[in-house]
Amino acid sequence: MGTIAGQKSGLSIATNVAVVAMVLIWLIPTVGLLVSSFRDRDQISVSGWWQAPFSVELTFRARAGVDGVKDGDDWVVTGNIFEAPEVQEAFGTGAGRVTGFSTSARTPGEFPVGSPADLGDGESLIVNADGTYEFRSPEEPGNRGQRVYFAADTPPQFTLANYRQVLTADNMDRAFINTLTVTVPATIIPILIAAFAAYALAWMDFAGRGWLIAAVVGLLVVPLQLALVPMLNFHNKVGIGQSFLGIWFAHTAFGMPLAVYLLRNYMVGLPRDIIESAKVDGATDFQVFTKIVLPLSLPALAAFSIFQFLWTWNDLLVAKxxxxxxxxxxxMTVKIADDLLGSRGGDWGILATAAFVSIAVPLVVFFTMQRFLVRGLLAGSVK
Amino acid sequence: MHPFLSGIITIIVGVGSCVGYFYFSNLILDKVIFPARGPNTGRNINRANQWRPWLFVFPAVFVLGLYLVYPVIGSFIRSLYNRSGQEFIGLGNYATLLGAAEFRTAFLNNVLWAIFVPALTTFFGLVAAQLTDKLSWGNIAKSLIFMPMAISFVGASLIWKFVYAVDADIGLINAIRAGLFGSEPVDVLQIPFWNNFFLMFILVWIQTGFAMVILSAALRGIPEETIEAAVIDGANPFQIFFKIKVPQIMPTIVVVWTTITVLVLKVFDIVYAMTGGNFGTDILPSYMMSFMFRDDGRATAVAFVIMIVVLPVMISNIVQARKEMR
Structure with a gap:
């Protein structure tokens, strides 16, 4: 459409490139979060998430074994440093590669692999790239093995440890349930109230109807900041205080203008014949509403419930x-913004995981119900 | 009792009482107050039908009035009193605000947000809508650009922390800078003035999908003949886009623009989560939250300033709605 022969290929390549670039910018940050949430904590701090599939050079601390064998005047301890209990977990099935070693914490990669390091007192240590080592000492090793610090390329590590910690230790499970507790009633109740009002505004004739509709349109843009102080004071006065009951009321009210507006726009478009013939047949308004209008308005109801669900699930201000x-x-939003970002500012793995836990449900809802969401958006703004 | 359990009970009680209210109030109206029998049957039916709309709209009007209309007045009155709420100080809170450097910063930043976020969002949305419409994989692209709509502002802020972080092993921007130019890491959120734009981009990133979906539908609604005529007259694709398509969807562009402008004035989450309003990034909603629970007088004064800023949009919306109804 709208192209001239001969220009088409160049333009379509440019279009493809532009869209790919845009999609990448829109997608990459989220992918980064997802990848980071599965990475091992040590690896996050040494390499970016985009390097996650590659091995990472980390430094480790381990002890050599204690089973010495007499060789001439010296005792010799041999073994594989990767099998030391302290570091075993990081390497799995011997996939690591030592890049340097020493016996001092300050210079963990001081000596190159494969060449013996003189430790003084006639002791020497040699560590090979594959992790095998040989420790020589004039004295019989005691029950504590020689300290070895080494740097090694560790294979990429993906773990559920962050999720385990976030969901069990950090009270995030509780926050998840709280979010759900806020969201579900705050989604269902406004729909019901708004549907009746929308029907009246769409299909019933009464004085003041036009002004009510205009008021709803006006209230769409009232900043909810205005309601915070007076309504909190009101809640305190009537004894609701800061509670789940209060937040259900608040969300119900704050979602109401959009609900009434969307549903009315949709219901007005329903065919007049059906509703009028039902009335001629003796149906009351209540019956027309419940038996005809409500079932026909399901797409709009679905659209609004997705909006309201996303809005209440993602809300931080009203919950605070x-x-x-x-x-x-x-x-969850309060938990992340106040607790995790504040006190765990540097713990990127936990932050990423917490964020992902909180956005997982909306994302599922979004991708499964996208059709309705788009329809709802369009009902609200395109005439 | 666990809140989850009370949540379930609330759903049942809430939904039950809503349905019950609508059902029984109609029943009472028809059977008790204006019964459709006896000598006045006809008159009673008419009178019942006059009252019925108000039964239907009452709960909605009640919560709207209580939670959205009353607070406009309530907030204004509260903003005339001092911190404790005991002493009437007239416009004292507003005077204090005007004198505070932080308020002026927040206000100016908010102006920046209100200009750049809707402009960039609408621009990106329009470009995305136009470009994806032509591609075979356009729907997938749309879906992915639309996705951030589902993510909370807090979640999005966290996502972008992984892009903006100072540590070149976490922050993508600093990693790219280090990789390409070998430059030292910088904290983009502490660069004076420009840090605002890094925060704004998060909201642009979230909202572009919204703009794209609506503008894409509007673009599809353009009559084919106008474009065909332009092609025959030899217009190139850019001319078709800017001179034929954009003028025809102007009303939709205005709707998208104003919707996002209004949203900008509500969002405090991004600033709160990213910088806490430090480094000169405060905006009015986050500035208001710094007084919430501490000084209701000033908090309501800031809220009322936001209301005044939104007022023109509100009035034009109402005028528009009244026009459409005639």
């Missing part, structure tokens, strides 16, 4: 104000 600030009632 209308929920108590103790650990038991924190929702």
């Amino acid at each position: 104000v209308f929920l108590p600030s103790n650990a038991e009632s924190k929702v």
Whole structure:
């Protein structure tokens, strides 16, 4: 469409390149988060997530064995440093490669692999790239083996440890349930109330209808910041205080203008004949609403419920104000913004995992219900 | 009781009482107050039908009035009192705000946000809508650009922390700088003035999908003949886009633009999570939250300033809606 023969190929290549670039910019940050959430904590701090599939040079601390064999005047201890219990976990099935070693924590990769290092007192140590070592000493080794610090390329490590920690140790499971507790009633109740109102505004004739619709349109843009202080004071006065009950009311109200607006726009478009013939047949408004309009409006109801679900699930502001600030009632967004970003600012693995746990459910909802979401957006803004 | 359990009970009670309210209020209206029998049957049916719409809209009007209309007045009144709420100080809070350097910074930053975020979002959305429409894999591309819509502002901030981080082993930007130019890492969130744009881009990244979806539908709604006529007249693709298509979808562009402008004035999450308002990045919503729970007088004053900023949009929306109804 709209192209001239001969220009087409060049333009279409440019289009493809531009869209690929845009998709990459839009996708890469999220992929980074996902990859980071599965990486081993030590590896995150030494190499970027884009290097995750490659091995990483890390430094380790281990002890040589204690089973010496007499060789001439010396005792000789041999073994494989990768099999030392302290470091075993990081290497798995011998995939690592030593790049340097020493016996001092300050210079862990001081000596090159394969050449003997003189440790003084007639002791010497040699570590090979494959991890095998030979420690020579004039004295019989005691029950503590020789300290060995070494640098090694470790194979890429992917682990669920971050998820285990986030979901069990960090109270994130509680926050997840809290988020769910806030979200579900705050999604269902406004739909019901709004559907009745939208029906009245779309299909019932009464004085003041036009002004009500205009008011709803106006309220769409009222910044909810205005409601925070007066409504919190009101909640305190009537005894609701900061509680789940309060946040359900708040979310119900804050979602109401969009709900009424979307649903009314949709219901107005339903065929007039059906509704009028039902009325001629003696159906009351209540019956017309429940038996005809409601089933026909399912796409719009679905669209709004997705909006409201995403909005309440992702909300930080309302939760911070209308929920108590103790650990038991924190929702995930508050938990991440206040607890994790503050105190665990440097623990990137945990941060990534917590973020991913909190966005996983909306993403699933988004990808499965995208059709309805798009339809809802369009009902709201394109005439 | 565990809140989850009380949540389930609330759903049942809430939904039950909503349905019950609508059902029984209609029943009472029809059977008790204006019964459709006796000498006044006809009149009663008419009167019941006059009242019924109000039964239907009452719960919605009630919560809207309580949570959105009353606070406009309530906030304004509260903003005229001092911190404790005991003493009337007139416009004292507003005067203090105007005198505070932080408020001026927040206000100016907010102006930047309100200009650049809608502009960039609409621009990217328009470009994405136009380009993806022509591709065989356009729907996948759209889906991926749309995806950040599902992510919370807090989640998105965290995602972008992994791009902006100072440590070149975490932050993509510093890694690229180090890889290409060997430069020292910088904290982009601490570069004066420009750090605002790095924060804005997060919101642009989230909202572009929204703009794209709506503008793409509008582009498809353009009558084919206008474009064919332009092609026959020898217009090149750029001319077709800027001179034929864009003018025809202008009303939709305005809707997208204003929707995002209004959103910009509500979002405090990004600034709160990324910088906490430090390094000169405060905006009005986050500035307001720094007074929340500490000084209600000033918090409501800031909220009311936001309301005043939104007011023109609100009025134009209402005027538009009234026009469409006639």
